[in-house]
Amino acid sequence: MTQLTIVANINANADKIDLVKSELLKLIPITRSEEGCINYDLHQDNENPAHFTFYENWESLELWQEHMNAPHLAAYMAATEGAVAQFTLNEMTRID
Numbered sequence: 001m002t003q004l005t006i007v008a009n010i011n012a013n014a015d016k017i018d019l020v021k022s023e024l025l026k027l028i029p030i031t032r033s034e035e036g037c038i039n040y041d042l043h044q045d046n047e048n049p050a051h052f053t054f055y056e057n058w059e060s061l062e063l064w065q066e067h068m069n070a071p072h073l074a075a076y077m078a079a080t081e082g083a084v085a086q087f088t089l090n091e092m093t094r095i096d
Contacts, residue, residue, distance in 0.1 A: 016083035036063025
């Protein structure tokens with residue numbers, strides 16, 4: 001199996017930064033305990049506090065897809081509906 005790297009960028013609405021951050025932080029302990037999760041690291045931009053990035057590594061695409069269908073991700077989506085201005089996700093493979 002090929003390891004999968006995910007880079008997810010979340011841009012919160014200016015008036016919803018604290019809500020989005022709080023909901024993102026809830027995902028960390030649950031996700032880190034999931035099968036296939038190598039690392040799941042949340043970052044917040046130093047100059048733009050509305051911008052968050054998850055840097056993740058997974059043992060396989062299949063295990064990451066299981067994560068994406070997990071109940072805690074659905075709960076995050078429901079809790080932050082209307083609070084996220086932009087979301088981008090890149091599936092990547094390490095090449096060095």
